[in-house]
């Protein structure tokens with residue numbers, strides 16, 4: 419079997435089979451695992467932009483969401499850590515790395531996420547601006563900047579890099595603690611955005627959240643962002659234990675909620691490669707099962 423991701427018949431999350439005449443009876447299986455697939459369960463009101471419908475249809479403009487491979491892994495791992503089926507779980511997942519996003523999961527399925535048509539939307543990131551007033555784009559184009567220049571500013575010259583000169587959140591945290599005001603402001607903007615979406619997703623999930631999960635470079639290695647993101651949320655049933663939080667760093671996973679916190683707070687080092695391998699194996703096994711079934715019927 420053969421498929422290429424450029425093929426017109428290629429569709430998300432599906433496998434395409436084409437005979438390969440030059441390979442005789444040999445079969446080849448090509449599996450693509452998409453970073454957007456996890457978000458395909460979002461309802462229309464979450465993925466639709468309030469732009470002219472015909473324009474969106476013509477250009478396939480909608481929210482797609484990214485980091486879905488990581489979110490798929492984190493959902494399964496959270497279920498394992500909580501000892502419950504993932505289909506029962508309501509989660510707020512925070513993938514905070516160079517690219518950062520958040521995802522609301524209801525009953526094990528994505529219902530909303532912060533990234534959009536592209537990974538530019540949502541949280542502030544290493545060098546991406548995240549949410550801005552879209553009129554800033556047309557304004558900058560009006561100043562004579564080219565489309566490529568504006569794109570470069572939004573994706574590569576903004577976020578922590580644009581505000582502090584450093585894309586490395588570790589050094590931004592160190593400088594902020596030493597009193598550097600640009601680093602303090604950048605961290606405050608980053609945290610305010612995370613907390614805005616935490617609030618939004620608490621409402622989206624009707625206040626019934628089993629766990630908040632932190633992952634990726636910032637979320638799994640350092641304790642400061644987790645502490646500040648969850649600060650003062652006792653009213654929502656969320657409390658972080660400072661000792662567990664400070665001990666769960668540099669890629670160690672574990673639960674960091676305080677005793678009595680209704681919502682669990684989990685640190686889960688993500689493993690996108692393992693998730694891709696496991697999803698691939700699932701497709702391979704399905705194909706093998708189907709081939710054996712056909713063989714059995716033929717015999």
Ligand SMILES: Nc1ncnc2c1ncn2[C@@H]1O[C@H](COP(=O)(O)OP(=O)(O)O)[C@@H](O)[C@H]1O
Pocket residue numbers: 514515516517544585586587588589591634635636639640641668
């Ligand atoms: N101990 C730490 N504390 C805070 N941030 C950290 C720590 N270690 C790594 N990071 C940050 O994690 C980010 C990279 O995250 P990562 O998930 O590896 O990115 P990528 O999207 O490239 O996979 C960088 O901003 C880096 O500074």
Ligand SMILES: CC(=O)OP(=O)(O)O
Pocket residue numbers: 484485515516517518537
């Ligand atoms: C989608 C995205 O931001 O990916 P990364 O985290 O690898 O930058």
Ligand SMILES: [Mg+2]
Pocket residue numbers: 515516634
């Ligand atoms: Mg990454």
